[in-house]
Amino acid sequence: EVQLLESGGGLVQPGGSLRLSxxxxxxxxxxxxxxWVRQAPxxxxxxVSAISGSGDSTYYADSVKGRFTISRDNxxxxxxxxxxxxRAEDTALYYCAKDRGNGGGSVFDIWGQGTMVTVSS
Amino acid sequence: xIVMTQSPDSLAVSLGERATIxxxxxxxxxxxxxxxxxxxxxxxxxxxxxxxxxxxxxxRESGVPDRFSSSGSRTDFTLTIxxxxxxxxxxxxxxxxxxxxxxxxxxxxxxxx
Numbered sequence: 001e002v003q004l005l006e007s008g009g010g011l012v013q014p015g016g017s018l019r020l021s022x023x024x025x026x027x028x029x030x031x032x033x034x035x036w037v038r039q040a041p042x043x044x045x046x047x048v049s050a051i052s053g054s055g056d057s058t059y060y061a062d063s064v065k066g067r068f069t070i071s072r073d074n075x076x077x078x079x080x081x082x083x084x085x086x087r088a089e090d091t092a093l094y095y096c097a098k099d100r101g102n103g104g105g106s107v108f109d110i111w112g113q114g115t116m117v118t119v120s121s
Numbered sequence: 122x123i124v125m126t127q128s129p130d131s132l133a134v135s136l137g138e139r140a141t142i143x144x145x146x147x148x149x150x151x152x153x154x155x156x157x158x159x160x161x162x163x164x165x166x167x168x169x170x171x172x173x174x175x176x177x178x179x180x181r182e183s184g185v186p187d188r189f190s191s192s193g194s195r196t197d198f199t200l201t202i203x204x205x206x207x208x209x210x211x212x213x214x215x216x217x218x219x220x221x222x223x224x225x226x227x228x229x230x231x232x233x234x
Contacts, residue, residue: 044226045228050223104159104218105159105217106223
């Protein structure tokens with residue numbers, strides 16, 4: 001069974017940092033691009049960042065570019081998101097999502113349950 | 122960025138009746154190279170992560186009931202639930218994956234009338 005399990009969320013002050021992780025199992029991790037998608041409380045979905053299967057290519061939404069860094073460890077089947085200079089507007093449930101791998105852009109066929117990040121003083 | 126706009130924001134449908142959700146993109150998501158529309162639909166039930174329903178605008182994901190269908194091309198797309206069931210109560214999102222940043226519609230909440 002394919003599983004994604006996020007961790008690392010919590011309460012952080014504005015300007016602070018947090019590192020999210022997503023432990024995966026049940027599929028050939030290195031073969032698939034992965035993304036982080038967030039959802040602010042009561043709001044819709046916002047794609048945050050993506051990384052290719054090899055880790056060579058990374059992509060970011062303008063709202064997080066320069067502050068967030070996505071990475072992966074294919075030996076540990078783990079996806080990470082380093083979040084620096086956090087702002088109140090980064091408060092959201094952060095989902096780890098697997099790319100379906102059907103070519104082209106990212107369609108997300110498997111999602112984790114999410115980890116909550118709250119940025120507040 | 123491609124802006125995705127869904128309509129309506131919410132709708133209430135009687136059990137067994139048809140529900141129709143529209144999604145419009147600010148620019149075409151049809152690729153000339155492979156003649157495919159880079160458009161997906163997701164269902165999100167309360168307290169759960171989104172679930173992929175449709176990709177390539179009309180390809181149903183494995184395990185998705187055939188009462189869910191999707192159509193459209195270029196900038197205009199429709200998700201139809203042919204006979205609404207109680208378990209279909211959810212928020213539905215369209216997403217374009219034609220160009221980065223991948224973007225979602227604002228969501229359409231489907232309820233039982």
